[in-house]
Amino acid sequence: MPAEGRERAVTVVIGAVLMFGLLVSALALYQANVVPTENEQTEWDHQNDVEAELVDVRNAIQNTNGGSDARTLSVTLGTSYEPRTFAINPPPAAGRLSAVEADSPITIDGAGALDEIDGANPTSLQTSFLRYEPGYYEYESAPVTTIEHSLVYNEFDDGNVTIADQRLFSRNAVSLTALDGEWSKHGRAAESIDVTQLDGRVQRTIRDRSDLNVTIPTQNPTHWAKTLRDNGVDDYADLTVGSSTVSVDYNDNETDPITLSISRVGVGSNGESTGQLDGISDGSGQYDLVWNKTDVQMDTSGDTEHFEVTVTDGRTGGPAQNTPIDIYASHTGDLSVSADNRTDGSGVATVTVETDDTESGQASLHAAVGISSARSSITVGDGGGAPPSEPTLEVHPVTISDTDSETQFPVDVTVEETNGVATEGLSVGVTVEAPNGTVVYDESMSVAEITGETTTVTFGEDGGTSQLGPFEAGSPYTATVTTDADNANPATVTDTFAVQAASSPAEFDVSDVSTDSTTQTITFNSDAVGNKDEVTIDLSAAQGGVIDYTGATVSVTSGQNVEYVTYDPSTDEIRLSPQGNSGGPLTIEVTGIDVVGDAGQSASIGYSDTLGTSDTDTVTIEQGVPSFESLEATANVDGQLWIWPYTNSVTVDYTIDAPDSVSRVTTTIYDSSGSPIGSRRQTSPASPFTVSLDSSQLESVDVEIALESSAGSRCLQGTVDVGGTITRSDFSECS
Numbered sequence: 001m002p003a004e005g006r007e008r009a010v011t012v013v014i015g016a017v018l019m020f021g022l023l024v025s026a027l028a029l030y031q032a033n034v035v036p037t038e039n040e041q042t043e044w045d046h047q048n049d050v051e052a053e054l055v056d057v058r059n060a061i062q063n064t065n066g067g068s069d070a071r072t073l074s075v076t077l078g079t080s081y082e083p084r085t086f087a088i089n090p091p092p093a094a095g096r097l098s099a100v101e102a103d104s105p106i107t108i109d110g111a112g113a114l115d116e117i118d119g120a121n122p123t124s125l126q127t128s129f130l131r132y133e134p135g136y137y138e139y140e141s142a143p144v145t146t147i148e149h150s151l152v153y154n155e156f157d158d159g160n161v162t163i164a165d166q167r168l169f170s171r172n173a174v175s176l177t178a179l180d181g182e183w184s185k186h187g188r189a190a191e192s193i194d195v196t197q198l199d200g201r202v203q204r205t206i207r208d209r210s211d212l213n214v215t216i217p218t219q220n221p222t223h224w225a226k227t228l229r230d231n232g233v234d235d236y237a238d239l240t241v242g243s244s245t246v247s248v249d250y251n252d253n254e255t256d257p258i259t260l261s262i263s264r265v266g267v268g269s270n271g272e273s274t275g276q277l278d279g280i281s282d283g284s285g286q287y288d289l290v291w292n293k294t295d296v297q298m299d300t301s302g303d304t305e306h307f308e309v310t311v312t313d314g315r316t317g318g319p320a321q322n323t324p325i326d327i328y329a330s331h332t333g334d335l336s337v338s339a340d341n342r343t344d345g346s347g348v349a350t351v352t353v354e355t356d357d358t359e360s361g362q363a364s365l366h367a368a369v370g371i372s373s374a375r376s377s378i379t380v381g382d383g384g385g386a387p388p389s390e391p392t393l394e395v396h397p398v399t400i401s402d403t404d405s406e407t408q409f410p411v412d413v414t415v416e417e418t419n420g421v422a423t424e425g426l427s428v429g430v431t432v433e434a435p436n437g438t439v440v441y442d443e444s445m446s447v448a449e450i451t452g453e454t455t456t457v458t459f460g461e462d463g464g465t466s467q468l469g470p471f472e473a474g475s476p477y478t479a480t481v482t483t484d485a486d487n488a489n490p491a492t493v494t495d496t497f498a499v500q501a502a503s504s505p506a507e508f509d510v511s512d513v514s515t516d517s518t519t520q521t522i523t524f525n526s527d528a529v530g531n532k533d534e535v536t537i538d539l540s541a542a543q544g545g546v547i548d549y550t551g552a553t554v555s556v557t558s559g560q561n562v563e564y565v566t567y568d569p570s571t572d573e574i575r576l577s578p579q580g581n582s583g584g585p586l587t588i589e590v591t592g593i594d595v596v597g598d599a600g601q602s603a604s605i606g607y608s609d610t611l612g613t614s615d616t617d618t619v620t621i622e623q624g625v626p627s628f629e630s631l632e633a634t635a636n637v638d639g640q641l642w643i644w645p646y647t648n649s650v651t652v653d654y655t656i657d658a659p660d661s662v663s664r665v666t667t668t669i670y671d672s673s674g675s676p677i678g679s680r681r682q683t684s685p686a687s688p689f690t691v692s693l694d695s696s697q698l699e700s701v702d703v704e705i706a707l708e709s710s711a712g713s714r715c716l717q718g719t720v721d722v723g724g725t726i727t728r729s730d731f732s733e734c735s
Helices: 003-063 112-116 221-230
Strands: 071-076 094-101 106-109 128-135 144-148 151-156 159-164 173-180 184-187 190-206 213-217 237-241 245-250 258-267 287-291 296-298 303-313 326-331 336-339 348-355 361-369 372-380 393-395 411-417 427-433 439-446 454-459 474-485 488-500 519-525 535-538 553-558 562-568 573-578 585-591 602-609 614-622 628-635 639-641 644-656 662-670 676-682 689-697 701-709 712-720 725-727
Touching: 003 071, 003 128, 003 144, 003 151, 003 159, 003 173, 003 190, 003 644, 003 676, 003 689, 106 173, 128 173, 151 221, 159 221, 221 237, 221 245, 287 361, 287 372, 296 303, 303 361, 303 372, 326 336, 326 348, 348 361, 393 474, 393 488, 411 427, 411 474, 553 562, 562 585, 573 585, 628 701, 628 712, 644 662, 644 676, 644 701, 662 689, 712 725
Parallel strands: 173 258, 296 372
Antiparallel strands: 071 190, 094 128, 094 184, 106 213, 128 144, 144 151, 151 159, 190 258, 213 245, 237 245, 287 303, 303 348, 326 361, 336 348, 361 372, 393 411, 411 454, 427 439, 427 474, 474 488, 519 585, 535 573, 535 602, 553 585, 562 573, 602 614, 628 644, 628 725, 639 644, 644 689, 662 676, 662 701, 676 689, 701 712
């Protein structure tokens, strides 16, 4: 072969070797750089999904409200990676979710009668936390996510970040939920977790605020203290931070009473009722009732026990003197009960219980005043005995408040089976008779069967039954409540109420505003006002703290003509005088307002006229569409092609003015031709984060970030060069 031919052959071989080497190098770079980045993105996305699922678990724990049925939720413990043809993935990542018992109990000091009940002391409640620990391969700084007393937070090596805020302490309420049960799962799949109420919920009104001190155990007392200060709790309570506890000691800076709510909730298995909350009324009625003892043991014959039940006014906290009270017992056999039918001057009624050849079994001692009730438990003999043959039904007393001729209202009916025998075909009905004997409401419904427990049915509520009311003015209306079952005798209670004529001459209505509103409307009925009459709208309660009306303009946009309508900033009043007497709804539009308060704040707006009519309505601030307070995007330099740098990823960092109202944040990266090359979706706002691109980019890329909330959505876009950074001012509204 000529030398020239041999040289050409060598050139081909060298070219092939070089091409193969380049291919191997490219695959090695892909395995070393791209695969870990994309897998880290997958792990990051999974972490966000788990956080959202754990918030759902938190909500289920907080919202459990009676009943024996468990609510089942799902938590995805691990994740798998995107399949690859030429590269290698690690095994799917796994995680662990566990219930961890707290080192110390929740303690309550100063809860009044709660700590005076023999055998029912809820002032010390053992509790647990839920803790999720991921096992990722690439996302090495992934946090541990914890649910503690309603607070959901991430624990990073360098600090903690709140995912869902605490619902434990507020200005006028303390809501304690103790967690019990055993649950620990490790794996990659979605696991089900059951949430069931075990005890309570009971409530107490604490009128002397400075008497109430609550101490909670925590794995992160410093983060809890910061959270409570951020919530403004230190404005009305003193905080004490221990090594593994935080104490909230309410002070007397405020005068309103505190509603203390306590319940126990089970997660997983082995959670059981402790009976700690027996003997306490639920505080939902006009009166609070407390037995002096519960869980009492009595012999089957010749045994006597003396009980006392104390009744206090649910509004003032003072003793309910000389108040009628209904006291009775439920038991599988005969039990002799003698009791006062009224409280004494101290609000106390005495009860004597005697046994005489009484069957062994469980008994309940009930006390009721109006719709408020409390129960004490008694065990006779060994607690056994022949079971009763049929259920016994009772209807708790029902009290319907007087109403007016324009109002619809619901009525809660509580039915109890007291013999421990399951009902069959249980139903509850309500009938209302007008003063002339005409039946104006008659509704009956089938309800879930019960065995030795209560069930509550609401009549006259949207989505349930037909509406109760409005009824014509008159007195007395008679409401009859009946419960029946196929295997039990019916039980009935009645109550009377009056209906007064309604009057709302002004029909005054003020529109609510959102955090980004600039306009507000005010409407009233102008039938009664005419020439020379003047209407005054008082904005002073809202001015400055909720809405700034300075510089606002007012105009009548619908309704009868007016001689004048003006806004006086010196008195914070709108004044107008109708022209003529055509009447009807009249609407004022206030433009150029500045909403300065926070979402949830409210204020009262007043109406008055020269005829002596007055009315008020409340304006409430609703959350508007959230905004990006800060925003930064960087196209990272991930390598070079000869002398030209290229990017495979974009890092985004942002803050939002109302992150709790945001349901989703989506970030999309586009190449210079407008084609999408990478995206990231978050179900709860969190940053900074990195979006991996489908292909390397030598030219600038477009960044689009959009948030979604119940109030609407917002979208921004900007262009960033490779190696460059853009900030909030470089972004514009999406086209």
